[in-house]
Amino acid sequence: MLDFLFNPLLAVNPILVVMIFSLLVIFIINILQKLLVNQEEAKRIKEEVKELGNRMKEEQKQGNATKATELMKEMMSKNSKMMGMTMKPMLVSFVVIILILPWLSGNYGDKMINLQDNKGNITLGNSLYTVEKSYEDLLVMKGGTTIFSAMTTASEDDRRLEIDEAWYVISYEEAGGFILTHPEQMKFARVVAFLPVTLPFFGNDFGWLGWYLILSIPVALIIRRALKISV
Numbered sequence: 001m002l003d004f005l006f007n008p009l010l011a012v013n014p015i016l017v018v019m020i021f022s023l024l025v026i027f028i029i030n031i032l033q034k035l036l037v038n039q040e041e042a043k044r045i046k047e048e049v050k051e052l053g054n055r056m057k058e059e060q061k062q063g064n065a066t067k068a069t070e071l072m073k074e075m076m077s078k079n080s081k082m083m084g085m086t087m088k089p090m091l092v093s094f095v096v097i098i099l100i101l102p103w104l105s106g107n108y109g110d111k112m113i114n115l116q117d118n119k120g121n122i123t124l125g126n127s128l129y130t131v132e133k134s135y136e137d138l139l140v141m142k143g144g145t146t147i148f149s150a151m152t153t154a155s156e157d158d159r160r161l162e163i164d165e166a167w168y169v170i171s172y173e174e175a176g177g178f179i180l181t182h183p184e185q186m187k188f189a190r191v192v193a194f195l196p197v198t199l200p201f202f203g204n205d206f207g208w209l210g211w212y213l214i215l216s217i218p219v220a221l222i223i224r225r226a227l228k229i230s231v
Contacts, residue, residue, distance in 0.1 A: 003103070006103050010107060014108055014166075014192045014193075014208070015192060015193050015211070017104075017108075018104065018108070018192055018193070018208050018211050018212050018215065019215055021100060021101075021104055021212065022212050022215040022216050022219055023215075023219055024100070025096060025097065025100055025101070025216075026216055026219045026220050026223055027223055028093075028096050029089075029093040029096065029097075030220070030223045030224055030227055030229055031227070032089040032092050032093055032096075033086070033089045033093075033229055033231070034227050034229055035089075036088050036089040036092070037085050037086060037089060037231060038085070039228065039229060039230050039231075041085070042082065042085060042086075042230045042231040043230035043231075045078050045081060045082050045085075046082070046230055046231065048078055049075055049078050049079060049082070052071050052074055052075045052078070053075060055071055056068050056071040056072055056075065059071060082231065085231070086231055101212075104208050104209075104212070105208065105209075108190050108192055108207070108208035109190065109207070109208065110187055110188065110189045110190060110207070111124075111168075111187070111188040111190070112185050112186075112187055112188075113131055113185060113186045113187075113188070114183050114184070114185055115131075115132075115133060115183065115184040115185060115186060116183075118132055118133045118134065118184070119131070119132045120132075120186065122188065124163045124164060124166070124168075124188070125163060125164030125166070126164075127142060127163075127164070128142075129141065129142050129147075129163075130142075131170075131186045133152070133172055133184070133186065136151050136152050136153065137149055137150065137151055137152070138150050138151070138152060138159070138170055138171075138172055138186065140161060140170065147161075148161045148170070150170065152171070152172045156169055156203065156205075159171060160191070160205075166190065167190070167191040167194075167205075168188040168189060168190055168191065169188075169189040169191060169205070170186060170187070170188055170189075171186070171187045171189065172184075172185070172186055172187075173185045173186075173187060189207060190207055190208065191205045191206070191207065192206060192207055192208045192211045193205070193206045193210075193211040194206075
């Protein structure tokens with residue numbers, strides 16, 4: 001939808017592109033939050049809810065179930081009011097997200113190739129490649145010449161392939177589902193960022209979404225603090 005605006009970024013390193021989008025989306029979302037929510041009132045309600053929670057715990061410790069229930073109802077009422085205040089910026093933010101993030105997914109997302117008789121084709125960059133599953137091997141060929149081969153059970157590092165300065169992790173997915181919801185496929189998972197250290201359970205390579213989420217957390221904290229956003 002916004003290809004005419006964002007496509008020039010395809011010439012930039014994807015690490016930086018995702019970083020730019022992360023900054024842009026988080027900044028827009030928080031600006032909307034700042035403008036559409038009365039931050040002073042939101043802060044006051046937040047403090048009142050915290051105080052009510054402390055009072056409710058004290059009443060519960062003293063065995064005053066009736067009073068504790070009354071305080072809980074008051075807390076729920078204030079939380080509902082807070083939710084109503086944040087609903088509008090949440091809806092507008094959702095519109096921003098569905099306009100921007102699909103471009104990232106379309107250009108840096110995984111590519112699935114359906115196999116027929118264990119073979120298929122994929123276009124990467126400006127070239128056409130033939131992919132094949134031969135017994136336990138995954139093969140990628142260009143112009144009849146095999147440029148990549150790895151076992152389906154090989155480690156992720158051994159299933160990485162660089163094509164036109166872009167890295168992919170290649171894997172095989174069997175036909176699945178009770179009614180075979182998808183045929184045999186080979187997946188080219190685009191790697192956008194490599195970290196200098198390996199994270200437990202996550203490894204050291206990330207696709208666009210993983211890299212976006214890693215960047216978004218610290219960016220959101222910094223922007224919220226700079227804009228003095230309470231909710």
